[in-house]
Amino acid sequence: MAKQTTVTVNGVEYTLQHPGARWYLQAVDRHTNAKGNLEREKYIEDLLKHVVVDPVVTIDDFGDDLGSLL
Known part of the structure; x- marks a missing residue:
């Protein structure tokens, strides 16, 4: 089982795991x-999923406030 922790951001509690x-x-x-640049949208979707x-x-759940979680 992955290591888990709980954080609260803007009053919402999230359970995070280290995959x-x-x-x-x-x-x-x-x-x-191919140019060596991180494709942030796909990367963040993967982070949120895992x-x-x-x-x-x-991503859509955060509107303009995605940075507060990451």
């Missing part, structure tokens, strides 16, 4: 384009 160093490196590789385990969220 492992290998997953992180693979995610960066998966979302880096790191934020409760509640289930998407």
Whole structure:
């Protein structure tokens, strides 16, 4: 089981998990384009899917406030 922690951001409690160093490196590789730039939208979607385990969220759930969680 992945290591988990709970954080509260703007009054909302999130359960986060660390999916492992290998997953992180693979995610960066998966979302880096041919020019070596990280494709942030796809990368953040992957982070939200695999790191934020409760509640289930998407980029659209944060509106203009995505930076407060990341």
